[in-house]
Amino acid sequence: MNQYILALDQGTSSSRAILFDTHGTPVASAQHEFPQIFPSPGLVEQAPEDIWGSQAAVMREVLEQNPDKRPSAIGISNQRETVVVWDAADGQPVYNAIVWQDRRTAAFCAELKARGLEEQIRQKTGLVADPYFSAAKIKWILDNVPGARERADAGNLRFGTVDSWLLWKLSKGRIHATDVSNASRTMLFNIHTLEWDSELLELFGIPASMLPEVRPSAEIYGTVSLPGGGEVPVSGMAGDQQAALFGQLCFSPGEVKNTYGTGCFLLMNTGQRPVLSKNNLLTTVAWKIGSDAAEYALEGSVFVAGSVVQWLRDSLGIIRDSAEVESLALSVPDNGGVYFVPALTGLGAPYWVPDVRGSISGISRGTTAGHIARAALEGIAYEVMDVVHAMEKDSSIKLSSLKVDGGASRNNLLMQFQSDILSCEVVRPVVTETTAFGAACLAGIGAGIWSGKDEILSLMRGSAGCFRPSAPAGQVDALIAGWRRAISALN
Numbered sequence: 339m340n341q342y343i344l345a346l347d348q349g350t351s352s353s354r355a356i357l358f359d360t361h362g363t364p365v366a367s368a369q370h371e372f373p374q375i376f377p378s379p380g381l382v383e384q385a386p387e388d389i390w391g392s393q394a395a396v397m398r399e400v401l402e403q404n405p406d407k408r409p410s411a412i413g414i415s416n417q418r419e420t421v422v423v424w425d426a427a428d429g430q431p432v433y434n435a436i437v438w439q440d441r442r443t444a445a446f447c448a449e450l451k452a453r454g455l456e457e458q459i460r461q462k463t464g465l466v467a468d469p470y471f472s473a474a475k476i477k478w479i480l481d482n483v484p485g486a487r488e489r490a491d492a493g494n495l496r497f498g499t500v501d502s503w504l505l506w507k508l509s510k511g512r513i514h515a516t517d518v519s520n521a522s523r524t525m526l527f528n529i530h531t532l533e534w535d536s537e538l539l540e541l542f543g544i545p546a547s548m549l550p551e552v553r554p555s556a557e558i559y560g561t562v563s564l565p566g567g568g569e570v571p572v573s574g575m576a577g578d579q580q581a582a583l584f585g586q587l588c589f590s591p592g593e594v595k596n597t598y599g600t601g602c603f604l605l606m607n608t609g610q611r612p613v614l615s616k617n618n619l620l621t622t623v624a625w626k627i628g629s630d631a632a633e634y635a636l637e638g639s640v641f642v643a644g645s646v647v648q649w650l651r652d653s654l655g656i657i658r659d660s661a662e663v664e665s666l667a668l669s670v671p672d673n674g675g676v677y678f679v680p681a682l683t684g685l686g687a688p689y690w691v692p693d694v695r696g697s698i699s700g701i702s703r704g705t706t707a708g709h710i711a712r713a714a715l716e717g718i719a720y721e722v723m724d725v726v727h728a729m730e731k732d733s734s735i736k737l738s739s740l741k742v743d744g745g746a747s748r749n750n751l752l753m754q755f756q757s758d759i760l761s762c763e764v765v766r767p768v769v770t771e772t773t774a775f776g777a778a779c780l781a782g783i784g785a786g787i788w789s790g791k792d793e794i795l796s797l798m799r800g801s802a803g804c805f806r807p808s809a810p811a812g813q814v815d816a817l818i819a820g821w822r823r824a825i826s827a828l829n
Contacts, residue, residue: 340359341787343412344356346777348389348416348504349416350439356774365407367400371392384437385435397565398565401565411573412781413779413780417438420436422502423476424503426495432483442478443477447474450467462528463525464621466620472523490548498514502514509560513572514550519576521534523577526549555627558784559573579603579605587791587794595772599744600642600643602744604729605624606636606729607635617688618687622637623635627784638688638729640725642681644744644745647746669708670709670712677823680714681696687728715752739764754805756805759814759817761814763804763806764805
């Protein structure tokens with residue numbers, strides 16, 4: 339008899355529920371958006387009850403429409419770093435969720451750097467002192483919400499990233515836990531000891547009583563009640579990018595996945611050792627399965643990827659629909675000497691120059707809209723290449739293949755160019771819902787539905803598309819040299 343696993347995929351702007359069978363095939367899904375709150379420029383919040391309400395609604399929708407497919411396990415993936423603080427007795431949030439994009443704690447993080455504390459933070463957590471992460475957001479709530487500091491000191495408040503909040507709500511307050519991957523994004527977690535760090539808690543003024551218990555990414559956290567009756571274990575949790583790494587089956591050191599969305603998130607599995615970056619990347623816990631040793635990843639973010647195509651559509655007006663960019667780029671045989679550095683909101687990893695802006699260079703009287711479109715797609719691939727090269731330097735691991743997902747991964751021209759400049763295969767997966775699939779895989783292992791990674795690999799071999807290097811080496815070298823000149827001209 340086939341069993342089913344329910345993946346709850348809680349994202350920044352919407353919540354999804356996807357039901358997978360034991361062949362890894364999605365058989366039902368639902369998605370609901372929920373409101374975003376922008377109190378002022380640079381501030382981003384969400385109502386915790388909206389997060390929970392949207393996630394509960396899609397779960398109920400999937401289960402009620404598929405009464406013959408009751409899940410045997412639940413897995414959770416979630417937007418990372420977003421902070422919820424609530425009352426331990428009644429579960430009421432004391433403030434809105436402060437979202438990972440929020441920059442209100444920038445001054446405090448700058449102060450940490452000025453005090454020379456960033457290296458200590460990096461050595462313990464693998465992260466940089468930045469508002470992106472959870473710790474400074476928790477401190478802000480305790481310092482700015484009336485009575486919050488006193489309630490926390492008295493042991494009456496709880497903190498969680500979104501996975502913990504969902505688990506608390508699903509269990510009606512019985513389970514307060516997180517997994518190692520989400521804990522590693524808080525700036526409070528020692529990635530070497532796999533424990534909350536007392537020195538960091540003191541630095542940020544956060545009582546230990548607020549924190550969830552840290553558990554493996556794949557094990558039974560407890561059982562919860564389903565809509566319509568019945569109990570089911572929650573047996574897998576991971577932050578969204580780590581879940582996507584798992585869903586892309588990047589189980590061996592050196593395997594890399596890249597999500598081509600508005601920006602790009604690249605993660606490299608580095609095995610059972612945390613590699614501290616010397617090239618402006620982040621070190622994070624990838625996952626921990628049961629009693630096995632934790633596995634780690636290097637992470638690099640590209641600020642602008644798919645959004646440059648939106649810019650071509652909305653601001654330049656050379657395409658009417660984002661899907662048209664590939665045919666326009668194919669209207670010319672090459673970039674005609676044009677280079678587009680898509681730093682529309684600054685450069686991310688490995689450069690980290692937030693104030694620089696983009697450029698289009700090499701324009702001549704013969705330059706057409708096709709050349710601009712082609713150069714824009716190539717610019718995305720070059721940015722990804724730079725992060726991959728930084729990962730290879732940090733890890734001393736040569737890239738074996740790049741596994742890709744996200745909307746722009748459907749662009750064959752971009753994927754082929756990516757393969758050419760990286761001199762490696764670029765592989766699109768059979769299952770495109772990689773984040774939810776990763777959560778389902780972890781839950782299936784945690785509940786004993788699958789024996790482990792080897793069984794999942796045996797089920798999911800194959801790809802929906804594989805791109806192999808085909809451009810002459812000399813041509814690739816010349817193209818990369820042109821990109822290096824274009825980047826250098828920005829400084």
